[in-house]
Amino acid sequence: MSKLKILLLEATHPKVKIILEDAGFDVTYESRAWTNEELIKNAQDFQIIGLRSKTKLYKETLEQLPQLLAIGAFCIGTDQVDLQVASNLGVPVFNAPYGSTRSVAELVLCEMIALSRRLCDLNKATHSGTWAKSTVGMQELRSKVLGIVGYGHIGSQVSILAEFFGMKVLYYDIKKTLALGNATPVNSLSDLLQQSDFVSLHVPNTETTSNLITKKELSLMKKSSFLLNASRGNVVNLDDLKDALTLKNLSGAAIDVYPTEPKKKGDLFNISLQNIENVILTPHIGGSTKEAQESIGEEVSQSLIDFIKTGSTLSSVNTPAVNLAKDNQSDYLDLIHFHKNEPGVLGEVNKIISSYSVNVKAQSLATNDDVGCLLMRLECLEQDIFEQVLKKIQSLKSSISVRSL
Numbered sequence: 001m002s003k004l005k006i007l008l009l010e011a012t013h014p015k016v017k018i019i020l021e022d023a024g025f026d027v028t029y030e031s032r033a034w035t036n037e038e039l040i041k042n043a044q045d046f047q048i049i050g051l052r053s054k055t056k057l058y059k060e061t062l063e064q065l066p067q068l069l070a071i072g073a074f075c076i077g078t079d080q081v082d083l084q085v086a087s088n089l090g091v092p093v094f095n096a097p098y099g100s101t102r103s104v105a106e107l108v109l110c111e112m113i114a115l116s117r118r119l120c121d122l123n124k125a126t127h128s129g130t131w132a133k134s135t136v137g138m139q140e141l142r143s144k145v146l147g148i149v150g151y152g153h154i155g156s157q158v159s160i161l162a163e164f165f166g167m168k169v170l171y172y173d174i175k176k177t178l179a180l181g182n183a184t185p186v187n188s189l190s191d192l193l194q195q196s197d198f199v200s201l202h203v204p205n206t207e208t209t210s211n212l213i214t215k216k217e218l219s220l221m222k223k224s225s226f227l228l229n230a231s232r233g234n235v236v237n238l239d240d241l242k243d244a245l246t247l248k249n250l251s252g253a254a255i256d257v258y259p260t261e262p263k264k265k266g267d268l269f270n271i272s273l274q275n276i277e278n279v280i281l282t283p284h285i286g287g288s289t290k291e292a293q294e295s296i297g298e299e300v301s302q303s304l305i306d307f308i309k310t311g312s313t314l315s316s317v318n319t320p321a322v323n324l325a326k327d328n329q330s331d332y333l334d335l336i337h338f339h340k341n342e343p344g345v346l347g348e349v350n351k352i353i354s355s356y357s358v359n360v361k362a363q364s365l366a367t368n369d370d371v372g373c374l375l376m377r378l379e380c381l382e383q384d385i386f387e388q389v390l391k392k393i394q395s396l397k398s399s400i401s402v403r404s405l
Contacts, residue, residue, distance in 0.1 A: 004069075004308065005045055009034055010052040012074045013290075013297035023305045032264050040064045048304060050074055053284070054263060057081045062089060069403070070307055072300045076100055076154075076287065077232070079205040083318035087371050090338030090400040092316035094303035098153055099296035100287025104230050105157040107286050108200050109165070111254035112141060115198075115226045118252075118278055137251070137278075142166035147196030149189065149212070150231065151177045155202035159183045170195060174208070193220040198228065205232040215240040218250065226252045230286045233257040242272045245279060252278035256286050311336035311375045311405050320366030322375040331380040332361055334405040335390065339374065339398045341367045349374060352392045356385055371400070 004025050008016060011031040020027050028046070033054035039061050043049060049057070049065075050072040057071060062085050071081055073095040081093050114120055116139045125132040146162045148155045148171040159169045159180055169183040172192045179185060186192045189212075193199060199221065203209045213227070214237040221227070227250060229236050238259070244250045255273060261284060262269050273279050287293070303315040311334060312323040324334070339345050346365060353360060359379040366373055378386075386404065393402045 004047045006048040006050060006304075007043055007046040008050040009055050010074075012050055012052065013293040015294055016050065016074065016297040016301050019298065019301040020304070023301075023309075036061045048072065048308075050300070050304075051080065053077065053080055054261070055080065057086070059085045062086055062091070070094065070304055072304050074293075074296050074300050076296075077205065078317055079232070084370075087318040087368070088400070090319070090371070090373075092307060092313050092319040094300050094307070094315050095317055096296040096299040099299055100289070100292035101153045101157050103289040103292040104154050104286035105161055107256065107282075108158050108228055108230055108254075109161050111228055111280055112146075112162075112198050112200075112226070114280060115228075115252040115254060115278060116141060116144075120280055121278055143168070144197040145170060145195055147171070147186075147192040147199045148183075149173075149192065149199065149201045150203035151179075151183075151185075152202060154230075155200070156180050156183075158200055158202065167198075189217065190220055193217055194222075196225060197222065198226050200228040201231045201235055203231050203235060205234065210234045211237050213237065213241070215243065218244040221250060223249055224251050226250065226254070228254045230254075230256040233259040233261065238272055242276065245273070245276050252280075254280040254282070256282045257284055309405060310334070313373060319371060320368050320373040322364040322366050322373045324362050324364050324375050324377055327361070327377065332377050333380060333386055334375065334377050335393075335402060336405060337374040337376070337393055337402040338400040339372050339396070340400065341370055341372045342398045345372060345396070345398045346374065348396055348398070349376070349393055352389060353378065356381065356389060358385075358389070 006020055006025045006027045008027060008029045010033050017027050017029050043065060047067055047069045052075050059082050062082060068091050071086060071091060071093045073081060073093060076097055078093055078095050083093060086093055118137055122132055142165060144167050146167045146169050148159055151171040151173040162169050163181045170186050170192050171183055172186050172189050212235045218240055241253060245253060273281060306312040313319050314321050314323050358381055360376060361379060362377040364375040390402055390404060393399060
């Protein structure tokens with residue numbers, strides 16, 4: 001374990017470094033994101049890379065890091081990593097899909113209250129010495145209709161919290177999803193937009209969600225309604241949103257994510273929505289609470305430790321799921337083998353094992369369309385023989401990678 005080196009980027013929670021060092025890893029901690037060029041040049045000695053949302057691990061970078069064993073995405077999303085390429089290289093990616101759910105949901109409710117009471121504009125006016133007390137445009141959340149686009153972990157959590165405020169909740173999702181509480185599914189995005197007083201977006205970054213909200217969709221919304229986006233930056237066309245707001249076709253908006261975001265804290269940020277009335281702009285802080293970051297850090301760190309020590313890929317988002325039960329005996333050796341999903345691979349591996357008269361105590365095999373993952377427990381054997389076994393498995397035409405645990 002002490003020979004394995006981990007690179008942590010983008011100021012992951014300080015507890016992450018402690019957890020991984022306590023597990024025996026050699027950890028390098030960086031507060032900023034790294035560019036592709038920096039990764040290719042300076043990350044060759046690291047077997048694991050931990051990142052958040054700004055560091056990108058796409059095909060051209062991943063293929064230049066042949067020593068990489070795993071990636072830890074210390075966040076909810078994984079679109080900063082080319083999951084298919086990582087899978088084909090036998091590199092599992094671990095994230096924390098639920099870690100910041102509550103933090104994002106609370107921010108959305110906070111923003112709905114702030115928009116409906118124009119808190120940001122009034123706060124600014126009062127700080128500048130203007131007494132702008134008025135009931136014009138002020139309203140309660142109670143009895144209003146909240147439309148949620150994307151009814152996953154965050155969307156459904158927003159739904160539950162909104163009902164506590166007495167709101168009626170509608171939701172639209174391309175997948176059939178069980179409603180929580182009194183939430184009601186609608187048949188189309190158009191139906192949701194036309195009926196809602198607040199529209200909150202909670203969708204992943206995919207081809208179908210890019211520019212999901214444009215001039216056409218905004219024209220369907222009530223003039224008294226509000227749009228909130230705490231999902232992905234390319235979901236809303238911001239120029240179209242600016243036009244709708246300046247023409248008073250919407251009453252306000254709250255945006256936490258953007259198509260292009262600064263590399264680091266303190267960088268200048270210019271966007272067309274700045275200085276428009278009743279528009280809340282926040283710097284991608286949906287999951288930026290100490291509770292969320294600590295929870296994410298603990299979950300992803302444990303997934304990485306489990307993978308390195310036991311070969312478990314149960315928490316991986318891009319590779320087949322394998323796991324072996326703990327064995328209290330010490331007379332065994334485990335190996336994990338990533339290979340192309342081709343017929344006969346298991347037979348070839350077992351033939352190699354049997355040629356050394358070694359007993360297989362347990363094995364777990366799973367595949368996806370392209371890749372197979374074999375986790376195998378062998379009776380204890382001499383180290384030099386075990387190394388020969390690994391070399392022969394690696395020499396198979398189907399092999400991607402094999403290592404001992």
